[in-house]
Each structure stands twice: as structure tokens, then as C-alpha cells.
Amino acid sequence: MPEWFVIVLKSVILLIVLFFMTKWLGKKQISQLNIFEYISGIVLGGIVAIHTIEPERNIFYGIIAMFIWFIVPFAVEFIALKSKSFRNFTQGKSTVLIQDGKIMEENLKKEGYSTDDLLEKLRDNDIFLASDVEFAVLEPSGSLSVLPKKENQPLTAKDLGLKLAPEKEPQTVVMDGKVLLEPLANLSLNTNWLETELDKLNVSIENVFLAQADNNGQLTIDLYDDKLAVPQPTEAKLLLATLKKCQADLELFALETNNIQSKELYERNSRKLQHATELVQPYLK
Structure with a gap:
């Protein structure tokens, strides 16, 4: 069997195995890596x-090694779900960097954060003054969660x-010119x-x-032909304007009638309208 064919075959097999292992580890493996997940990845x-570019290596040994490195983070994640202390040890704990508007310098040093690092993280949260922050915590994933002071919220x-x-x-x-029935049913709408x-x-x-349709039954569309302009939905606004016009009428x-009974009738129905x-105004804005 030619070596190039062996390399292609092993690459496809190992790629499929790696895909299913990553899928079994869950979405968290992709979005937020802890220490074990980072190492195992x-x-x-x-x-x-290694087993792709070296045809002489036994592919089954590679699959066994991959299984071991799959089962370790899987087991760690399972135990971490049951034990908070074990979770803190393997995944780390959150660290408060700003509390009651005051920067915690000792915690910055503990996490190896400089002042520039802190300011950069604050700018990532659209905050340019540290004095605007009431509370900030460094998550185990490395992201900074920030609570601005009340007057800055x-x-x-x-x-x-x-x-x-x-x-x-x-x-x-509608997607790619095809009607999606389930989303229509979710909004209690139909193809008609x-x-x-x-x-x-x-x-x-x-x-x-x-x-796309919202819960008010307003439809917005995008056409294949980008040169064509489609009017924006105005049904809700028109309905609200019509109600206000009827009430004003x-x-x-x-005011115009001299008949007392008619005047009372108009005024009573005006108040009702x-x-x-x-x-209904909150629903039609």
C-alpha cells in the first residue's frame, strides 16, 4: 500500500475519532478551556x-493513546461537577480585582496582573476609568466580569x-428560499x-x-438581489397611529355636536379608546 494512501487513510480515521471525542467532551471544551482540557487538547x-505523518506507526496505538487523553479530562470534568473543592483545584477560582471601587493590589500580584493588564481588560468591557467600577472579578477562564458603579450603569x-x-x-x-414551519408555529403563525x-x-x-418574524407579527426580509430595496414593516406603528387618530376624532x-346625548356618547367612547x-401601546412601539 503506498505511503501517501496510508497517510490519507490514517488522517481521515484519526480526524473522525478526534471529532467525536471533542463532541463528547461538550461545548465547554471549545469555548472555555481549563488546565486539563488545555493540556489534553x-x-x-x-x-x-505524529501518527499521521509517520506511516509505520500502528494506528491502534494512536487511538488507545487518544482514548486515554480523552477519558482523563472527561473524568476530571465529571468529578468536578460533583465536588466544588475538586472543581476549585482543577479549574481554579475567581479572583476579585476591584471591590467597593478599590483595586486589590495583592490579588493583582497573585494573578500576575499588571496595572496595564487590568486597564486593558476594563477597556474590553467599554470602561476607561477604573474609578467607574464598583466590582470586578477575574474568572477562571481568564475573562474579567465588571460591575460599573450605579451612576455609571x-x-x-x-x-x-x-x-x-x-x-x-x-x-x-424563511432561509435560502425555503419556508421553515417550526419557527412559524413557535410564533403561532402559518404559511398563509x-x-x-x-x-x-x-x-x-x-x-x-x-x-425573520417577531412576536408582534412583523416580518423583515432580505432578498437574493441586493439591489432591490424592501420597505421596513410598519403595521404596528400604523395601527397605533390609527387608534390615536380615532380617539382624537x-x-x-x-366638541362639535350640540346634542347632549351624542356628546356624552362620543366622550365615553373616546375615554374607552x-x-x-x-x-396596547407597549406592544405596538
Whole structure:
């Protein structure tokens, strides 16, 4: 058997084995590496490389070695889930670098952090003054979690005493010109609704590269032809404007009529419509 064919065959086999091992270790292995995962990742890659470029090496020995280096971090992760002390030992603990607005110099030295390192991490969190920080902790993954002081935090609807309507995750309902039924069902919509909305825009499904709908039933689309402009959804805003106009018309009718019963009728319905508008306004903004 030619050596080049052996190298290709072993590369494919070891790559498949490495893929499934990484998949079994879970997504955390990819996003955040602890010490054991970092070491095992390097060693597994080395084993694959050695047994790929040296055809005379027995591939089964390589698979056995890979299995050992797979089972070690897997076992460590399993034990760490059961024991916090073991987890702290293998994965490390968080270290407070700023507490009550004061930089903890001893903790900086302990972690080998310079002042420049700290300021760089703060800039990564869009903070350029250390005095703006109330609390900052260095995570075992190496990222810095920052809590700005209260006066430097952005205002939220809760701070302003506003009650907002609950919002569901927007769903992708068309992808690559094909309708996705499950996302439509998640929003309690169907293909008839989708076709109606596309007809309003004078667009066929086949011309849609991507279409997304929100929980208000507003559809935004992107076409294959980038030169074509598609109007943005305005149904919610138009409905809100229509409600306000109707309420204003009722007030105007009440002012113009001299009939007492008609005036009371207009005023009563104007108040009802104003109340209804206030209730639905958070959903239509």
C-alpha cells in the first residue's frame, strides 16, 4: 500500500475519532478551556499529527493513546461537577480585582496582573476609568466580569418605572428560499400569514434569502438581489397611529355636536379608546 494512501487513510480515521471525542467532551471544551482540557487538547493534536505523518506507526496505538487523553479530562470534568473543592483545584477560582471601587493590589500580584493588564481588560468591557467600577472579578477562564458603579450603569425600563410587554425570541421563517414551519408555529403563525405578508411586499418566497418574524407579527426580509430595496414593516406603528387618530376624532365630534346625548356618547367612547390605546401601546412601539 503506498505511503501517501496510508497517510490519507490514517488522517481521515484519526480526524473522525478526534471529532467525536471533542463532541463528547461538550461545548465547554471549545469555548472555555481549563488546565486539563488545555493540556489534553494539545496532546490529542500531537498524537494525531505524529501518527499521521509517520506511516509505520500502528494506528491502534494512536487511538488507545487518544482514548486515554480523552477519558482523563472527561473524568476530571465529571468529578468536578460533583465536588466544588475538586472543581476549585482543577479549574481554579475567581479572583476579585476591584471591590467597593478599590483595586486589590495583592490579588493583582497573585494573578500576575499588571496595572496595564487590568486597564486593558476594563477597556474590553467599554470602561476607561477604573474609578467607574464598583466590582470586578477575574474568572477562571481568564475573562474579567465588571460591575460599573450605579451612576455609571445605563438606565433600564425598570429604573424609569416603565412596564414593557414581554417579548419572544424572533424566529427565522424563511432561509435560502425555503419556508421553515417550526419557527412559524413557535410564533403561532402559518404559511398563509407568511404568503399574505410577502404579497403585501410584492415578493415571492423563492426570491427571499432570509426572512425573520417577531412576536408582534412583523416580518423583515432580505432578498437574493441586493439591489432591490424592501420597505421596513410598519403595521404596528400604523395601527397605533390609527387608534390615536380615532380617539382624537371622537373628541373632535364631541366638541362639535350640540346634542347632549351624542356628546356624552362620543366622550365615553373616546375615554374607552384612549384606555385601550394605553394598554396596547407597549406592544405596538
